[in-house]
Amino acid sequence: xxxxxxxxxxxxxxxxxxxxxxxxxxxxxxxxxxxxxxxxxxxxxxxxxxxxxxxxxxxxxxxxxxxxxxxxxxxxxxxxxxxxxxxxxxxxxxxxxxxxxxxxxxxxxxxxxxxxxxxxxxxxxxxxxxxxxxxxxxxxxxxxxxxxxxxxxxxxxxxxxxxxxxxxxxxxxxxxxxxxxxxxxxxxxxxxxxxxxxxxxxxxxxxxxxxxxxxxxxxxxxxxxxxxxxxxxxxxxxxxxxxxxxxxxxxxxxxxxxxxxxxxxxxxxxxxxxxxxxxxxxxxxxxxxxxxxxxxxxxx
Numbered sequence: 001x002x003x004x005x006x007x008x009x010x011x012x013x014x015x016x017x018x019x020x021x022x023x024x025x026x027x028x029x030x031x032x033x034x035x036x037x038x039x040x041x042x043x044x045x046x047x048x049x050x051x052x053x054x055x056x057x058x059x060x061x062x063x064x065x066x067x068x069x070x071x072x073x074x075x076x077x078x079x080x081x082x083x084x085x086x087x088x089x090x091x092x093x094x095x096x097x098x099x100x101x102x103x104x105x106x107x108x109x110x111x112x113x114x115x116x117x118x119x120x121x122x123x124x125x126x127x128x129x130x131x132x133x134x135x136x137x138x139x140x141x142x143x144x145x146x147x148x149x150x151x152x153x154x155x156x157x158x159x160x161x162x163x164x165x166x167x168x169x170x171x172x173x174x175x176x177x178x179x180x181x182x183x184x185x186x187x188x189x190x191x192x193x194x195x196x197x198x199x200x201x202x203x204x205x206x207x208x209x210x211x212x213x214x215x216x217x218x219x220x221x222x223x224x225x226x227x228x229x230x231x232x233x234x235x236x237x238x239x240x241x242x243x244x245x246x247x248x249x250x251x252x253x254x255x256x257x258x259x260x261x262x263x264x265x266x267x268x269x270x271x272x273x274x275x276x277x278x279x280x281x282x283x284x285x286x287x288x289x290x291x292x293x294x295x296x297x298x299x300x
Contacts (some may be wrong), residue, residue, distance in 0.1 A: 005257065006197065017178070019028060027041060030051060030052060030055045031052070031055075031242075045213040056157065060167050066104055083283060083285040084100070084101070084104055085101055085104050085105055085110070085111040085116075115151070115152075115153045115154070115231060117296070118149060118151045118153075118154070118175060119149070119154075121149075121175065122148070122149035122175070126144065126147075129147050129149075129177045130144060130147060130284055132177060132223065133147050133177060133179050133285065134223055135218065135220070136179075136217055136218055136219065136223065136283070136285055137179065137188060137189040137215075137216070137217065137218075137283065138189040138190075138216060138218060139181065139182060139184060139185075139187075139188035139216075140182075140188060141184040141185040141186075141187070141188070142179060142181060142184055144225075145158055146158055146179055146180040146181070146184070147177065147178075147179055147264065148177075148178050148180070148256075149176075149177070149178065150166065150169055150173055150174065150175060150177070150178040150284055151166060151169070151174060151175055151177045152166050152168075152169070153165055154163075154166055154178075155256075156178060156181050156256045156257075157180050157182060157280075157282070158280050159182075160257065163257045164256045164257045164259075165256060165257060166254070166255070166256045167253075167255045167256060167257075167258075168252070168253050168254065168255040169252065169253075170213070170249060170250040170252030170253070170254065170263070171250075171252055172228070172250035172251075172252070172286075173249070173250060173252075173254075173284055173286055176284050176285060177284065177285040177286070177288040178282055178283070178284050178285075179282065179283040179284075179285065180282055181215055181281070181282075181283055182279075182280075184279065185212065186210050186211065186212050186213040186215065186274060187209045187210055187211075188209070188210055188213040188216065189206065189208075189209065189210075190205055190206075190207045190208060190209065190210045190216055190271060191205045191206060191216075191218070191269060192205050192206070192207045193269055193271070196218065196269045197268045197269050209272060210271070211273065212234065212274060213274030213277070214271065214272060214273050214274050214277075215271070215272045215274075215277055215281075215283075216269070216270065216271040216272070217242075217265060217269070217270045218265045218269050219266050219268065220268070221288065222286060222287060222288050223285055223286070223288055224281065224285070224286045224287070224288045225241050225265065225284075225285050226249045226263045226264065226265050226266065226283070226285075226286075227246075227263065227264055227266055227270075227281060227282075227283055227284075228249065228254050228261040228262065228263040228281065228282050228283075228284060229261055229262065229263075229264075229277075229278040229280060229281035229282075230259055230260070230261055230278050230279065230280040230281070231260075231262045231277065231278075232262075234276075234277075234278040234279065235262075235278050238264075238272065238276055238277075238278070239270065239271070239272060239276065239277040241267075241268055241269075241270035242264055242266060242267065242270050242272055244272075246262060246264035246265055246266060246267065247264070247265045248262075248263065248265070249262070249263025249264060249265055249284075250263075251262065259280060261280065261281075263284070
């Protein structure tokens with residue numbers, strides 16, 4: 001790790017590293033010196049144990065403030081898009097920083113582009129988006145790679161990033177949370193439908209794990225949940241809660257990579273078997289009191 005840092009990191013970034021890891025070096029050296037002497041007897045062993053206790057106490061005291069140290073590493077540059085798209089600083093112009101800049105520009109264009117503004121707003125809400133997605137889908141296999149933002153130029157499916165970028169979307173769903181549940185394990189928590197579709201005082205509502213490849217959606221009053229899918233023969237197998245009995249999504253088309261997706265609003269707990277899911281589908285989640293999160297002038 002240190003060799004890689006020395007080769008790929010600039011001197012300006014490398015300098016403070018040695019100060020941050022000094023306690024780690026002290027702990028490592030202390031352990032290497034102390035371990036052979038732990039088998040000794042008498043006073044020598046007590047002295048070694050006392051020294052190890054002091055090192056441990058120092059490590060704990062140092063690590064207690066580690067989050068604060070990390071937060072202040074990028075308290076200025078971390079929220080300036082121009083720094084991340086131009087090598088961080090004028091001094092930092094080599095190593096992995098330039099590679100990261102190239103990746104960012106490839107995904108989000110040049111500094112100041114509309115797509116970057118959307119990405120920045122979505123990044124600021126990433127923790128909220130993760131919590132909401134975890135609640136609605138109850139599927140631990142869905143990580144942040146599968147949780148995105150619904151806006152022009154952003155992909156819908158993880159496995160087809162370049163081929164699934166959004167071209168059109170319902171205006172009311174602009175910058176909503178979009179989740180790609182395709183190809184996940186489908187073994188998230190499931191509930192007893194009749195106990196969660198209406199208010200119930202029964203405490204035990206769990207029905208166990210879902211079948212592989214299945215999908216379950218758990219809405220709540222402060223969220224609007226939609227299932228968008230490619231209309232075709234497979235769509236006819238959707239259960240009523242996601243098909244014919246579900247109200248349509250807000251007006252407008254969701255088009256990505258030349259594929260048009262139709263949407264239905266999920267208003268009650270809905271489970272869909274793996275064999276009943278259309279091949280192309282995404283879940284869109286929006287706070288019920290919001291008509292989109294972007295400013296009215298934004299186009300993504």
